[in-house]
Amino acid sequence: MSELYVYNTLSRQKEKFEPISYPHVGIYVCGPTVYNEAHIGNGRPPVVFDVLGRYLSYLGYKVRLVRNITDVGHLLGDTNEGEDRISKQARQERIEPMEIVYNYTQKYHHVIDSLNVKRPNIEPTATGHILEQIEITQKIIETGFAYVSNGSVYFDVAKYNEKYNYGELSGRVVDELLNNTRELDGQAEKHHPADFALWKKAAPEHLMHWNSPWSVGFPGWHIECTVMSRKYLGDTFDIHGGGMDLAFPHHECEIAQAKAANNGIAPVKYWMHNNMITVDGKKMSKADGNFITLNELFEGNHPLLSKAYSPMVVRLFILQAQYRSTIDFSDKALSDAQKNYKSFINGLRAIKNMVYPIATTPNPSLQGGEFETPLLPKEGLGVVIDTKVEEEVKQTIKDIFVALNDDLNTALALAHLLNLLKKINIFMSNPAKITTISEEIFVELKEKFVLVFEEILGLKEETPKGAFYVLLDSLMAQYRLAKEEKAYNKVDAIRANLKSIGVVVKDMKHAIDWAYDE
Numbered sequence: 001m002s003e004l005y006v007y008n009t010l011s012r013q014k015e016k017f018e019p020i021s022y023p024h025v026g027i028y029v030c031g032p033t034v035y036n037e038a039h040i041g042n043g044r045p046p047v048v049f050d051v052l053g054r055y056l057s058y059l060g061y062k063v064r065l066v067r068n069i070t071d072v073g074h075l076l077g078d079t080n081e082g083e084d085r086i087s088k089q090a091r092q093e094r095i096e097p098m099e100i101v102y103n104y105t106q107k108y109h110h111v112i113d114s115l116n117v118k119r120p121n122i123e124p125t126a127t128g129h130i131l132e133q134i135e136i137t138q139k140i141i142e143t144g145f146a147y148v149s150n151g152s153v154y155f156d157v158a159k160y161n162e163k164y165n166y167g168e169l170s171g172r173v174v175d176e177l178l179n180n181t182r183e184l185d186g187q188a189e190k191h192h193p194a195d196f197a198l199w200k201k202a203a204p205e206h207l208m209h210w211n212s213p214w215s216v217g218f219p220g221w222h223i224e225c226t227v228m229s230r231k232y233l234g235d236t237f238d239i240h241g242g243g244m245d246l247a248f249p250h251h252e253c254e255i256a257q258a259k260a261a262n263n264g265i266a267p268v269k270y271w272m273h274n275n276m277i278t279v280d281g282k283k284m285s286k287a288d289g290n291f292i293t294l295n296e297l298f299e300g301n302h303p304l305l306s307k308a309y310s311p312m313v314v315r316l317f318i319l320q321a322q323y324r325s326t327i328d329f330s331d332k333a334l335s336d337a338q339k340n341y342k343s344f345i346n347g348l349r350a351i352k353n354m355v356y357p358i359a360t361t362p363n364p365s366l367q368g369g370e371f372e373t374p375l376l377p378k379e380g381l382g383v384v385i386d387t388k389v390e391e392e393v394k395q396t397i398k399d400i401f402v403a404l405n406d407d408l409n410t411a412l413a414l415a416h417l418l419n420l421l422k423k424i425n426i427f428m429s430n431p432a433k434i435t436t437i438s439e440e441i442f443v444e445l446k447e448k449f450v451l452v453f454e455e456i457l458g459l460k461e462e463t464p465k466g467a468f469y470v471l472l473d474s475l476m477a478q479y480r481l482a483k484e485e486k487a488y489n490k491v492d493a494i495r496a497n498l499k500s501i502g503v504v505v506k507d508m509k510h511a512i513d514w515a516y517d518e
């Protein structure tokens with residue numbers, strides 16, 4: 001099998017993935033600022049880096065994934081210079097900032113869990129690491145790359161840039177930043193408009209504050225990720241992930257802080273950034289009315305949506321794009337993803353129940369769901385291996401992993417998985433065709449289809465409530481009985497009832513089963 005290559009934003013090219021300390025892989029992903037409900041754009045990084053973690057685990061690495069919770073210091077505005085987001089929300093709702101944090105952390109966990117994203121190995125919070133943030137700020141002052149001004153501490157970008165390269169990640173040029181920075185609060189305290197806060201003196205109305213050597217205040221946003229990634233993953237770790245919008249200033253600042261505090265040692269080997277999500281071709285914004293939260297999506301509760309889309313449909317939709325491509329959310333695109341999802345689940349149910357035919361007598365007690373093996377000898381009579389079909393199956397399985405190894409191209413991997421699904425569908429409607437491939441290849445197809453779909457891509461059948469299956473089993477039993485009794489009016493009525501709950505009867509020569517209506 002070929003090796004994994006990932007696109008490194010730092011080098012602007014795909015690089016062979018080689019962990020710093022095999023077999024361990026450390027991944028840090030910037031988590032949410034917990035002051036409002038997660039929107040569809042917030043769903044992408046957890047899903048993308050969940051698949052990365054799952055795939056690395058499959059490849060045999062021991063993965064430690066750290067995803068933080070930002071519960072202080074992330075200020076409003078593009079340049080992170082406005083009011084603290086959590087503090088402001090708390091003031092507006094007239095509750096404690098920690099109530100805001102607790103409430104939205106719970107909500108975040110709920111929606112991200114429903115997307116079948118594994119919980120990170122460590123989920124540190126910024127407020128849980130104030131001491132470490134003060135310590136590293138002190139260190140950066142000592143190394144001469146930060147200065148105290150009116151109780152706040154700022155990173156000295158110009159000075160840093162004399163020795164290192166501020167802009168190495170994002171490609172920004174410090175001189176240009178001078179001209180592009182607007183006049184904002186605190187600018188007068190800085191030496192250079194591009195300087196950013198490591199510690200901010202708290203205004204009297206600011207609800208979250210701690211003692212420090214410089215003032216009663218709070219840490220800057222960027223320093224928390226430097227501190228927490230280093231604490232749990234080491235001075236230099238393998239992969240830092242996040243949305244592309246975080247590359248500047250957030251990640252650029254993380255590199256600068258780490259190098260300033262640690263003799264120029266680069267904190268991260270591979271920087272990976274997922275691209276953004278648009279809605280109907282436009283950037284999502286509350287003003288344009290195209291701001292959709294994940295909950296609204298799951299409930300179909302938004303003017304732009306014709307119906308609800310389940311978390312697994314959304315997950316599949318996200319993975320149908322390679323993570324460095326933009327994704328355009330639209331009702332139509334989601335509807336297409338929903339169809340695809342149902343096809344995959346029907347295929348998944350079918351292949352899980354399918355067995356390689358063996359010479360046996362038909363078992364009349366077998367019913368749908370359990371795949372009935374046709375009367376076929378294993379060798380000799382009736383078995384004709386079609387090497388072309390075998391080759392197609394083998395090549396398709398190979399192609400899936402080639403796609404995943406090529407910078408986690410889940411879009412292409414899913415396209416190849418769809419080709420395997422076509423084979424499964426042929427086998428389902430005509431089990432005799434299974435013997436066009438050898439048992440060995442059949443087992444490989446079955447195992448890899450389930451592995452890639454469930455374990456690597458993290459997709460699964462969204463099991464309806466237990467009562468749904470009880471009802472379904474009972475209706476299917478009635479259907480079979482009506483069929484035996486040749487009560488065709490009854491057969492049609494049951495078929496219509498099932499259709500109305502999104503289930504179709506698959507009345508095949510060899511078995512009667514049901515499938516999700518695609």
Ligand SMILES: [Zn+2]
Pocket residue numbers: 029030031225250
């Ligand atoms: Zn971060």
